[in-house]
Amino acid sequence: MSTVDTPEALHVVCPHCQTTNRVRVAQLGQAPDCGQCKKPLFSGQSLALDDVALFDRHLSRSQLPLLVDFWAPWCGPCRMMAPAFEQAAQQLEPQFRLAKVNTEAVPALGARFQIRSIPTLALLVGGREVARQAGAMGAADIVRWARSQRF
Template identity: 40%
Template sequence: MRQIVCPACSAANRIPDEKNPSSAGCGRCHEPLFAGRPFEVNRAQLNAHRASTRGAAVLVDVWAPWCGPCQAMAPQFAASAALLEPDVRLLKLDSDAEPQAASELGVRGIPTLILFQDGAVVGQRSGLMSSDQIVAWTRQALARVSARTAPESER
């Protein structure tokens, strides 16, 4: 069973394994849980996604409006959502609007991508990337985590 946080109201939603998560809606606000695009979040929303998302990863783009590389990567990150959902929730955190959150995440330069699995950081990378690079990096990081956590008989 997956647990996905609604990007509209931050409610945690359980999705049975037999249900297609791509078509799931929020039990509280009835908005779609996935829209094929990243969602802007503040610190509290990011913390809700980190704490409550299970069975899917959370990929956060930490950026700033004045940052040229961030602006160049924005459409690439958006294109990645269509390729990574519903296995990965894509979020955007404005480091100017949420400096404390960026500091807590250890961000030293932007754009920075931070990948979470079950609330823990499993990957972090800074710098401009294409959609293909974002998708490949994300899948590789998740594969490494999966290989480390697989039972010995599956390795």
């Protein structure tokens, strides 16, 4: 995350019950739990956001950068990159929320973000896209790419 104007606390959407939680920035790395369901806010795994309303909730209510892997089950490079994306989630959380969007299951999101090739990574901050990278990448490259973005 950018160090300029870093807030004292951030809103983070629970990956389990979808409740918006207020988490102090200093406590992000201390395995915070959801105030509603008491489950961990971070699991080191990506979220499947295969529902437009669920995607929009994470996009609009959470203040964490959202790194999205747009993929499809028939795509060989997408399937090859899937384990690398999960490894990247372990390294990038809690500074980023990682999510996967199956463009076959939710074509509206693929169309909305004008996804022309898959896999495509899109970094969304404050509800808008700030960076995009097409093509399969290894875990180290995903982490390096995400951390190198300025927003």
